[in-house]
Amino acid sequence: MSRDVLLVGPLAHAAICDVLGVSGEKVMISGRLQGGKHAGIKAGDWPCFIDAELPLEARRMIMTPELARYAAVMGLHEVAHERGVLLGVLPQHGVRQEEWAEAGWQPMLAAAIARIILDEAENMQPEQIAGRLPMIGVWAESRLRAAAAPVSGGGVVAAHDASDIRLRERRQPFAGFFAVEEWRLSHRKFDGSFTPQIRREGFIMGDAVVVLPWDPVRDRVLVIEQFRLGPAMRHDPQPWMLEAIAGRIDAGETVEEAARREAEEEAGLRMQHLFPAVHCYPSPGAVTEFLYQFIGIADLPDGVAGVHGLADEAEDIRGHLLPRSELGRMLRDGEITNGPLSMLILWLEGQASRILSDLDVGQG
Incomplete structure (x- = not known):
């Protein structure tokens, strides 16, 4: 049976919600957040929810399988609130931390990590994925750096884009500290046509x-x-x-x-x-x-x-x-x-x- 949850803090950020495929109405609740500078990047570093008579924005939505899987990998549990159950925060504890501030957080990196988590094989258990989070983070940021880097080739190599590679199937036969991915693909040839479908394996290592x-x-x-x-x-x-x-x-x-x-x-x-x-x-x-x-x-x-x-x-x-x-x-x-x-x-x-x-x- 579907049920509502209230996403707060970094989990309610549009970049992560887009990856998780969730949307919902914005509502105001009471409370404030502390800590969480590496939310979605380092396991367990999510903001703590503090009871307070202060306005706090949340996003009300229906729990989805994707959101549930992501929360399980990230060790997020529901936190009771008078307006419902919160997701994306940790219960209040006694250690005083800095107030949560989006300015010190990296939403694009957290979203890239979320995308890789959802791309992991369905038969991989959340705790297995959680054990790989440090290397998943390294790999996610490596892909962000690659996307932002100047195009190599010095003009000798013709410009290409995503349409020049046709990815038919992607699987990950091994995932440990490093991982191996198998792609079945075809790519554009120099005469403008495409190769037959080929199978290639890549050893996944971050920068x-x-x-x-x-x-x-x-x-x-x-x-x-x-x-x-x-x-x-x-x-x-x-x-x-x-x-x-x-x-x-x-x-x-x-x-x-x-x-x-x-x-x-x-x-x-x-x-x-x-x-x-x-x-x-x-x-x-x-x-x-x-x-x-x-x-x-x-x-x-x-x-x-x-x-x-x-x-x-x-x-x-x-x-x-x-x-x-x-x-x-x-x-x-x-x-x-x-x-x-x-x-x-x-x-x-x-x-x-x-x-x-x-x-x-x-x-x-």
Whole structure:
């Protein structure tokens, strides 16, 4: 039997309601909201409802299966109110928080996450989807960044739009920390016709940052060493690789914030400046990952390298200080096999003088 609920706060925002396919009349109730800056982005971070003699806008609507599934994934429960039951808030608790303000919230990201949640397979239980929310958020924001990015190709590649790809079927045979999607599609050919239906699998990974710390005064860099599953699965005799600092961009943070956070987590470093290098897809044939790569200016005295990493992610990361010239030699001699690090070494060799000029730092 259908029943009414009152959506309040971020859950009543038009962007999320559009995704959930809900609409309803706007009504005024009494109360106020606290917290919830990451509502719809981080699990459990929804506003708390506070009893108060203040006007609060709500949206009255009939509960739908889509809304119920979304609420179950997000851990939202109904909260009793004199005007009915509220959805989109948490019960009042004793910790004082900032008043809810839409200005500090990211509705487009929350809506993108909601869309992915509803796109998940029907046989996937809400608690399974909830367990993947951090990576769903990373993937949702990756798609938003892609949509807003300048078109690549420099005019050499002809402009295309959604009509050039005909998606017949989409399924997700695996969803864990990462996911695999299978598409059955046809796409436009260079002669204007379409290919026959083809099946392709893609490895779903969100965007990541890569940072190579460089001390231009001492002209040395810091690289990290850690175990990597890919080389181990390939039976590479050396699955401990030299790399640049790298990691996923969390939902709700900027690319630059992620770069600085990863530098602190993996090497205990604070970046003084970040210089954008080559941003790219490392393996676009089957992997969705996009890399934002930087040279980070840092103070790298003797003894700064150590062992770092997040214990709750089982990270065991050792830093190495190397002269920039030595790292270049290692690359030329085939001793560096990590792609992003190789690219940053080459980029820095060509751009070091410009960076020094920008920093107004002299060597010697």
